[in-house]
Amino acid sequence: MKRAALYARTSTELQKDEQTVKVQLAEIETAIKNDGNTLLESCKYVDEGWSGAILERPALDLMRQDAREKKFDILYVYDRGRLARKFVYQEIVIEELTNLEIEFKSLHDINGETPEEHLMGSVMGIFHEYERMKITERFRIGKLNKVRSGKLLGYQAPYGYDYIPIKGKGTDKVNGKFVINEEEAKVVKMIFEWIGIECISIKEVIRRLYDMGIPPKKEKRDTWTNGPLHRMLKNETYVGKHFYYKSESCITKNPMAKTQKKYQHRHSMKGSRKTRPRDEWIEVEVPRIISDELYQKAQAQIKSNGKHSQRCKKNPYLFGGLISCPCGANRTGEGQNGHFYYRCTDRLLKFPKPKTCDEGGVNVQVLDTVGWAKLCELMTQPKLLQQQLERYAEEKKLIYGQSPKKDELRLQLKALEQEERRYVKGWGKGNMSEAVYTDQMNSVARRRKEVQDMLDRPEEDKLAQLREIDLETSVEPFKQYLANLGYEDKLFTVRKIVDKIIATKEQVRICGKIPAYATSLTVNKVGLDAEHSDTRDTTTQNNQEQVGLNAKHWYTYLVTQQHFELKLTMPPTDRGGRGYSDEYVANAIKELQSYTQIHTQSE
Template structure:
């Protein structure tokens, strides 16, 4: 009688502890005791039992199909599969191939009574596992809502303190790592370095990484700059794990993590490492870098990238390159195209705006801006107007009312804390319940105090006055005198400061400035430009007609 044995462990921990060896010993002992000679041994170490794509299991099923053995020995039913449906599938397949399956725990699976018992125990075991998993998940959510750290890991810069003496699991600042986090934020915000430059600098300085990998990556720096735990709020239940199908031969099930709905996030108060102003400054710079990444810019390609808007639908215009081959050479043409010209299932829903030649529009707008920047007083007026608008908007925020509201909430929270202590002294609350409720109230007070501190900083910045008119005048004069020699990258930076947007509707170009312009004179009749042609052109079609271009200046 040809006999094969199959053993499986589903975790790396079981693999390291050699629990698969105990299964093999028990199976070999059973075979020797019953006079069976083992022909094949199949072992899956560290592969999940909830999946069928296991290498040894596949080889065993292939050998059974070729009638390579007659009896299969395994320790118990969940070694074949942890799900009842998968167990039934494998057992039915082995039965069709004439293979008798014997479990050391449960006996053979060849008679109707044994099959019934295996089916019942398999279904009950799967139900119990699902129930335990759900209880564990709900328990973790409850503990997280009570302010307890339930995640296996904490962000870089913190250390997880386990539960002891009635104090729940919480996070504390690890100062050696917190210094690195503050350095990353200060370097990114104040020294104007990119995430890749920061990663290179930390690696050259031999600064330890979060995973002790020896080399910092730009992704690790970017994740630190976006981690809200560093301003005092750590979120649990933020990500959803979706299983990835088709990952054949992997030891564990692969998952794809995506952000869940924000209303399901659970905030947990942790000690802050950086201040709110620095964190928001880093977030603002990250958004700007994402929109104007130098890696996506080409010399002479798109000067008005992210500034062009469609005048028909108001959508942003993307930068695209069209390649054509004629005369044995590849010629590239740059265009601005409305994003809605190709989106939408129905043709009627798409935008009818034509593509705009990037080189012509860039030259047209740059000539217009250069003319305006020849007057340094415009830059000074722009600065004064910007300060006026910022101060007005700050006053309209009702900072005083918000500060009074925060003080009232802090006062009510302190009263609530006093009532909890009184209830504990009177015996109405147990110590464990007092600690849970007190931690929630303390977390609320900490968040209110941080918000109040931010309001005070904003109020202090409003009162701060700096006389920079002289420096702005020098800057404006310097820009005006060097406009002809300015580089392509500096042109882009200057246009982002000066322009709000450039709206193109057919052949009409409206330029909207961020700087105040002189009061417009009575609008003249529309003129026809003899220099600029915004249409798409190619070698095989000659464009003799010129387009009217109206330049509109507004604040």
């Protein structure tokens, strides 16, 4: 008598609801009893509503873990297709069990003991994978044929409609259809009129719906959010044109990490969706709720709202995306009439409910101007500047001879010309302010000059010029260079050295790190048809692995980091009801005090 375990699986929620797993369990339990084995209650492993194309399933993972702990001696399944639909996955699990000396038995497949039986069992496994592909294709073709004939497939109806499922059979069969839900349809019309006629924002729509006590369709929460409202306003179903085949499933690009909740949304490998070309969409006529004219007005207003959104990136925010509030929420830049602030997003996250954070906004012009000035002071400290020059020289020595070739530099010039044309086009269409346009064009011009200088300069002169750099004469030009950087270059520098900023109206703390010097260089050459490999001690500053023909190069520097913390005490604010004047901002910048702390840490 052996200790037996069983594994069963259903592929869809429909099969789960129809309790088809009970059929599998009943037949397996009968087979275990007839074989004279004992089924342990703790060794019943069932995955309901899980695709056989994915190997990571909760019950299957538990079974494999218990197998390693030798909790059973034989595993029963209804057929190999229940274990997995992919042949390679079947073989992985069966081989694991074989290596653990655990017997595997499929009730509807050949259980191999001889080489011939093993071969036939494998062939049956391949047929299970083939069967899955045929089932998928039959379902797809069947659905398409139904939709093309004007039949509506059953699924969750949009807000404003109810779905009436298929009724009857044969000649008495009535296809499923959408019918208007009168109460919800009134809300739909009201929302479209608010946007298309009153020209209000989505945020104001959310506020009005909350004040009127109108919850979303699923009622998981009592407030609407931007996503469902945007989808509603873009949905052509409300003008009588319901589209099927708009999207298709695809493999998730960024699957959920392996945590205790890893199984929650991963019943299938293809957990994401992507939009198909519009000419592939299939239209099904449904009852109309709003007119075409109202729909078009709403689309125009949505476009206008987006163009004038406060979150639009037309205004430069040097520390945007890095700055947060002590409450834990991020701060975003917003404002009007030339007065901009980094404001806590707690009120947006809680909206339309009351906010929980009372921290005020931080003036963008004051913080950006002084924050950049203090970062420049930090970067031009003589000791730190000396370390940067030494690091730069050391890197150039290590990779001398590997600088960009002339062809690569010419390609860079061509790319910069294309970038310049895009900025001109964007400014011409009104997609950016004149100040941002000027900064970006200056940045492109500076980079073009640098690339052109590299093209014009002989290679052998580079290190010679580097060795002639004098620190004392370099500090002031470097300060001037930093002061004259355009917005895009300042933004690039900030992203490189600043990790986070925590700010209130009174105190600002800027944390980050600056690379100090390279201690070694790693060159990796990787390709096909390996020729040789050479590994040397890292103290020689030449740790190399050379593998393959026409290899590409990657350089990795072991760099010591200078971690810094910059504390700024902001001056008292007094807007007088009209916002900061230019004079006030200038005085505030002069009065602002700072304290800088630097410590070194190797990484």
